[in-house]
Amino acid sequence: MSRFRRHTPVETEIVGVPASPGQPTSQLCSEPGCDGPDRVTCDYRDRRGTPCPTAWCPQHIVKINAWHLCRRHARIVQSLAPVEFRGELPAPDLDNRAPSLASYLADTLDEPMRKLLVELARPALGEYVASEALNLVTSVSGERRWSQGWKLFDNTGPLLRIGVEVDEKRDPECNLRLNSRVVLRFVPPWIRERRAGAPFSPEDEAERRRVFFETLMEQHVRPAVVAEERWVRRWERSPQAGARS
Ligand SMILES: [Zn+2]
Ligand SMILES: [Zn+2]
Known part of the structure; x- marks a missing residue:
């Protein structure tokens, strides 16, 4: 076991999160008060395939590998051990904080x-x-x-x-x-x-x-x-x- 192990997500291990250049949307940036241009939606899908409803401008989106994610889902994707993404455990539900x-x-x-x-x-x-x-x-x-x-x-x-x-x-x-x-x-x-x-x-x-x-x-x-x-x-x-x- 290595000390202070840090988990870097591996693209192919993350179930239900498609690699994409970002899905453009006309929805406003979900950051309160932000009217930034070029919004894309959060790429996260939960275990039932329900997409995250948020949209973000380039300043407020978090990019991890090929995904565009809101801060909450970026945190989940970065934190979960790879085992959770191999289907042994379901990805957390969308409204699950x-x-x-x-x-x-x-x-x-x-x-x-x-x-x-x-x-x-x-x-x-x-x-x-x-x-x-x-x-x-x-x-x-x-x-x-x-x-x-x-x-x-x-x-x-x-x-x-x-x-x-x-x-x-x-x-x-x-x-x-x-x-x-x-x-x-x-x-x-x-x-x-x-x-x-x-x-x-x-x-x-x-x-x-x-x-x-x-x-x-x-x-x-x-x-x-x-x-x-x-x-x-x-x-x-x-x-x-x-x-x-
Ligand atoms: Zn924004
Ligand atoms: Zn999200």
């Missing part, structure tokens, strides 16, 4: 999460940190959770894992999961506030998100991960450690 929300949280938290785990790792003993791709976790009771996380490995396997996840049925509620336990449930403040109709300027919004993620890391993630690391390493400090195999 869970994968892009999980992926957004994971992208934003990637640097501080890796930094925290790297602080706890002992590279001299062969320990290292790795990031996961976005993954769909299904349970026997039919829950579908989109999950992405980070792992600290020692030379025998994963020592601990921290991840963000969004259950399709509970969206926009997000979870932070540490090993098998959910340690925090939260609704991102910008989603809560948007629902309440409280608009902020782009600068204020960016600053509020920065503060939110910093607080999340320092008040919730760091204490929980540090305590968990002590717990999983507890035998190392025990005088009986040598007796265990």
Whole structure:
């Protein structure tokens, strides 16, 4: 396994997204207030073949390989592990925000999460940190959770894992999961506030998100991960450690 694995989508692996020069449309750019020329539609099709209804000007479209995509679908296409596109798992439904929300949280938290785990790792003993791709976790009771996380490995396997996840049925509620336990449930403040109709300027919004993620890391993630690391390493400090195999 390589460290900090990044997934580059491979054209032929993405089911239902045709390669195209872009489909011109007379529809306005979906960016609020934008009257940009030369709009094309988003190329994304979900597992039922339903096309994404958005259109974008050259300034607001995201190009990945030969596709023209809206930001949400660009995120999904870039984040999903290739396995999700080989038909083993269906591509997410169009109106399903869970994968892009999980992926957004994971992208934003990637640097501080890796930094925290790297602080706890002992590279001299062969320990290292790795990031996961976005993954769909299904349970026997039919829950579908989109999950992405980070792992600290020692030379025998994963020592601990921290991840963000969004259950399709509970969206926009997000979870932070540490090993098998959910340690925090939260609704991102910008989603809560948007629902309440409280608009902020782009600068204020960016600053509020920065503060939110910093607080999340320092008040919730760091204490929980540090305590968990002590717990999983507890035998190392025990005088009986040598007796265990
Ligand atoms: Zn535009
Ligand atoms: Zn789209």
